[in-house]
Each structure stands twice: as C-alpha cells, then as structure tokens.
Amino acid sequence: MSDSQDRAPSQEDAWLDRVLERIRAGHPDGVRVGPGHDCAAVDVDGGSVVVTTDVLVDGVHFRLDAMEPATxxxxxxxxxxxxxxxxxxVPIGFVVGGVxxxxxxxxxxxxxxLGFAEAAEALACPxxxxxxxxxxxxxxxxxxxxxxxxPMGVLSRKGAEPGMVLSLTGPVGGSIHGRHLTFTPRVAEAQALARHGVPRAMMDVSDGLALDLSRLCRASGVGVRVDADRIPIHPDVDATGDARLAHALGDGEDFELLVAHEPLDAETTNALAAEGVTLVPIGTFQAPEAGLVLxxxxxxxxxxxxxxxHLG
Ligand SMILES: [Mg+2]
Structure with a gap:
C-alpha cells in the first residue's frame, strides 16, 4: 500500500538477493523449502513442519490509536x-513475540x-x-x-510452468477500507484445492497482485500474460476509470491466493464450487523470455x- 511503483525488483527483494545465497549455503539436507517463499518447510522425524513468520508494526500495518488491540x-x-x-x-499453532x-x-x-486468544479460537490455530x-x-x-x-505436500512459489493457468481465489483492491484487518485467510480454500490436486504453485497477495505475481514468476522461472479485464476488482475500490485497475494491481493486503494450475475440467470446477471455492482465471504462464505482460x-x-x- 505505497507508491513504490517504478522500482523493479522491489528494494526488499534486492536486499534479500544479496544475503540469500549465504543463508542457503548453511542449509542441511532436510530443508525442503527455504527462504524466498511464503513458508519454509523442514523435515522432522519422518515428516515435514511448515513454518512462517510476519512482523507487524504500529503505524505501518495497523494504527493502534484507531482500532481495538484485539483487531x-x-x-x-x-x-x-x-x-x-x-x-x-494445515495450521498447527503459533507463538508471538511482542515489543x-x-x-x-x-x-x-x-x-x-486476550485478542490473540480470541483469534486463535476464531481461526482454529492455538x-x-x-x-x-x-x-x-x-x-x-x-x-x-x-x-x-x-494433501499435496508443501506448495511454494515454484512450480508454475508455461501453459498453466494463473487464477485468483477472489477479488483484489481497496483492502485499506477495512478488509486488510478483517479478511479470512484462505486456509480452507487452499485445502480444498489441494484435495482436488489443483495447485502447482501458490502465493498469497500481501504486497500487491503485480508485485507478488512478479515474485511467483521469478521463483518458478516463468513469464506470464495477464488479461486486465479478467482481474476481479473488489467493490471496495472506490476509484474510476484506469485507476480501478491500478488499485487492483497494487493495493495489496488482499490475502487472496495466486494459484498456478492446469486448466480445470468441469468435474473439478463443480467439485470445488460445491465446497465454496471459485478460481478466477486471469492469465496464462509463459516461457520466461515473454516476461510479465498485461x-x-x-x-x-x-x-x-x-x-x-517494505524497505522502499
Ligand atoms: Mg505471503
């Protein structure tokens, strides 16, 4: 939710690039998914544990003077x-560090x-x-x-291939009007998609559809063509004309999932719909030379x- 439009890759990605190689060099064999994805995964005693962390700061991600601590x-x-x-x-639990x-x-x-206790119950993660x-x-x-x-193991940003479909689990843009605080993470949707063997790569839209999609493409080593008029724009976007699309592409904190998948047959589409999951196709992955095209x-x-x- 900022106007760092013209830097590519983002400052955050550029900083990470300079240290990731060194960090990865120290990895033992059991690291299944390392830095550069939404979650890491490491083998423990015959299975894998998935882990992720996020830091939220007053004045950046929320305004403590304008909302309840529980929110x-x-x-x-x-x-x-x-x-x-x-x-x-599948969520197991969480720990929290607070300053x-x-x-x-x-x-x-x-x-x-008490807010964390309430959220833990509401979101089924102790x-x-x-x-x-x-x-x-x-x-x-x-x-x-x-x-x-x-059911499909640990998905990551890697796995999209040329010819696969790019879909969203829901509309994007305008989250600042409230959804960035009240959204429901797409845990159930992701489980349903995995049960039906659909996703090959996934990522949640936290920093903005366009920026996050560029990260998914980079991790998968692919290009993409996105059809502007297929992008589902959330009714919360209060702009008009071209600005509507710009909000959908760049606002961020939508927390919908970007999903790379093979074209769906009718049976799978119907089965997903019966579980309340709709994938909105917005583009097609391409060979890397094609770049990212709107x-x-x-x-x-x-x-x-x-x-x-975050670092811009
Ligand atoms: Mg993420």
Whole structure:
C-alpha cells in the first residue's frame, strides 16, 4: 500500500538477493523449502513442519490509536495463516513475540493477549507461547506460525510452468477500507484445492497482485500474460476509470491466493464450487523470455511490479 511503483525488483527483494545465497549455503539436507517463499518447510522425524513468520508494526500495518488491540492481534495471526494457506498447509499453532511501547501498559498487554486468544479460537490455530519486551517505539508484534503439509505436500512459489493457468481465489483492491484487518485467510480454500490436486504453485497477495505475481514468476522461472479485464476488482475500490485497475494491481493486503494450475475440467470446477471455492482465471504462464505482460484494451504493456515495498 505505497507508491513504490517504478522500482523493479522491489528494494526488499534486492536486499534479500544479496544475503540469500549465504543463508542457503548453511542449509542441511532436510530443508525442503527455504527462504524466498511464503513458508519454509523442514523435515522432522519422518515428516515435514511448515513454518512462517510476519512482523507487524504500529503505524505501518495497523494504527493502534484507531482500532481495538484485539483487531491488531487478529491481523497479526491472520497474515501468518494466509502464508500457511499459500503452502496449502494445515495450521498447527503459533507463538508471538511482542515489543510494547514504553512505559509498559498492563491494560494493553492484556487486551492484546486476550485478542490473540480470541483469534486463535476464531481461526482454529492455538497460541503455543510467546515473549514480551518493552522499548521506546511503536508496538511491534512478530508471529511465527507452524503447519503440517496438506494433501499435496508443501506448495511454494515454484512450480508454475508455461501453459498453466494463473487464477485468483477472489477479488483484489481497496483492502485499506477495512478488509486488510478483517479478511479470512484462505486456509480452507487452499485445502480444498489441494484435495482436488489443483495447485502447482501458490502465493498469497500481501504486497500487491503485480508485485507478488512478479515474485511467483521469478521463483518458478516463468513469464506470464495477464488479461486486465479478467482481474476481479473488489467493490471496495472506490476509484474510476484506469485507476480501478491500478488499485487492483497494487493495493495489496488482499490475502487472496495466486494459484498456478492446469486448466480445470468441469468435474473439478463443480467439485470445488460445491465446497465454496471459485478460481478466477486471469492469465496464462509463459516461457520466461515473454516476461510479465498485461493485456488491456490498449494492447499489451509490461506488467510493472506495483505494490508495497517494505524497505522502499
Ligand atoms: Mg505471503
């Protein structure tokens, strides 16, 4: 949700590129999915554990002066579950690290803790523990969530191939009007998709459709053609004309899933619909040389990776 439109790749991706090689070099064999995806996965005692973490900061991801602490706690958990959904993993539980603004306010601690307890029940992911500190500065909440592999194992951003369909699980844009706090992570949808053997690669839309899609394409080593008029634009987008599409592509915090899959047969489409899951096809993956292309009413143009750059 910023205007870092013209940098590609994002500052965050560029910073990561400089350190990831060194980090990966220290990996033992049991690391199934490493950095650069929505979740990591590591082999433990014959199975795999899926893990993800997200840090939320007052003033950046939420406004503590404008919302209930319980709302903030719910979001801190939900963004992690959205990453587990991207891996088609089944949530096991979470831990939370919090830094409270000094001087420590016991009422704030209690409200956030009870908020996490409530969110844990509502989102069916128990709180397993945590740690609290106090420091000068904004409230910071870091949640780490654990999951178990779903019916297709652990999905990642890698696996999209030329010819596969790119779909979204729901409409995008305008989340700032409330959905960025109240969204339901697509855990159930991801499970249904995996049960039917559909997804080959997945990613949740947190930083913006265009930016996140560029990351999925990079991880999979593919290009993509996106049909502008097939992108489902959320009714929350209050702009008109071309600005509507720009919001859908770049607003972020939609927490819908980008899904790479083979074309669906009618039987699978109907089975998914019976479980309340609709995939909206918005494009087709291409060979990497094709790059990222947006096909609109005025023809083709490069799909710029618009979205929220955390370090920009
Ligand atoms: Mg993600």
């Amino acid at each position: 903030v706690a719910r979001k801190a958990l939900a963004v992690n579950l959205s990453d587990l959904a991207a891996a088609a993993a 409270l603004p000094a001087p420590a306010d016991p009422a704030l601690f209690e409200a956030i803790s 709180c397993l523990g945590g740690d609290t500190n106090v420091a000068e500065g904004p409230l910071v909440l870091a949640v780490t969530a654990l999951g178990a592999p779903g 096909v609109g009413p005025d023809g083709e143009q490069p799909l710029r990776p618009t979205g929220f750059d």
